[in-house]
């Protein structure tokens with residue numbers, strides 16, 4: 327039933343709903359993303375026309391209950407959808423991760439009724455776009471160092487400061503921005519596009535995630551009504567909870583990028599003739615392909631187990647760190663090997679490998695770098711923090 331990688335019959339462990347999500351998302355990605363994504367990557371432009379289509383397919387806010395505009399899906403179904411989106415391109419999956427896990431999820435958990443009723447259905451349909459501003463120029467792996475301030479003046483907050491590397495930033499109708507209040511507590515604010523004192527210039531010259539929109543958010547005496555603060559979001563722990571949900575999707579997405587690279591390398595290797603035989607017939611090529619197959623298969627099972635734990639309420643952020651760290655690392659290795667197996671053709675965007683490879687460099691860095699996830703896991707198993 328499934329084309330592509332199912333070496334150990336992984337799909338037999340999926341529910342009917344999860345299989346349907348896999349099939350429908352894969353079909354949409356093959357029809358709507360794959361044919362044109364290289365052009366968007368070349369032009370460094372996000373294919374914004376796909377947003378409403380993702381909304382119509384129920385791919386935005388999947389784990390949010392239907393009453394709030396989501397699809398009430400399991401974490402497993404959400405993960406599988408992210409895998410399929412990233413088979414197309416990491417930028418498309420990044421869009422969905424941010425919209426779902428970093429904007430809708432915190433509004434759903436910590437927003438007031440008005441915020442939920444207004445924003446969640448619009449974001450779920452893709453009628454509005456969201457962004458999540460935590461990172462600053464001087465506060466990346468250590469977001470507690472943030473200097474963006476929200477100073478209360480009666481019924482308003484005045485935002486000053488700036489955020490850096492923000493996915494969807496320029497496109498966003500609403501940015502969920504984390505800033506320190508007068509007490510030094512980190513709070514979340516909904517900043518709408520067009521608010522005076524707020525601008526979101528795009529970050530240019532990226533060689534990774536070129537089909538994604540990445541921006542700086544600048545706040546210059548930007549007045550935000552008090553009612554735009556998420557009343558129940560307080561402290562870095564809440565920002566990190568959003569990241570756990572997004573990192574979970576990234577772990578699955580990395581499998582998708584790796585699958586796309588494997589499929590491409592296998593097909594190319596069977597057709598490309600050198601020394602009078604297909605290059606897939608050489609032992610060294612087979613070693614590369616077998617590494618890819620093995621790592622992808624391992625990723626599928628380990629990540630499924632993390633998903634089932636999440637669905638049972640037993641998943642921990644450290645479980646998510648394990649799969650985010652592992653999967654992105656191996657997906658990047660797989661993309662590099664696929665690029666290598668494609669020879670000179672592999673350096674063009676006529677093939678997907680180098681696009682996935684450069685995209686995965688960002689995926690390795692964002693949402694906690696590989697090193698930071700090492701430290702999270704190191705602390706978990708030793709009880710000793712090695713962050714500083």
Ligand SMILES: Cc1cc2nc3c(=O)[nH]c(=O)nc-3n(C[C@H](O)[C@H](O)[C@H](O)COP(=O)(O)OP(=O)(O)OC[C@H]3O[C@@H](n4cnc5c(N)ncnc54)[C@H](O)[C@@H]3O)c2cc1C
Nearest residue numbers: 458459460461466467491492493688691692693695697713
């Ligand atoms: C394309 C893209 C999109 C992004 N989207 C968003 C977004 O939507 N919202 C958002 O808020 N942020 C976003 N980010 C920011 C991202 O989360 C940060 O880049 C990331 O957290 C790393 O921070 P940094 O780049 O400042 O690197 P740094 O923190 O400066 O790290 C640089 C290097 O030092 C290492 N390092 C840091 N601390 C330690 C330590 N204690 N021990 C050992 N090594 C360490 C890191 O592992 C890394 O190798 C995005 C980034 C990119 C590239």
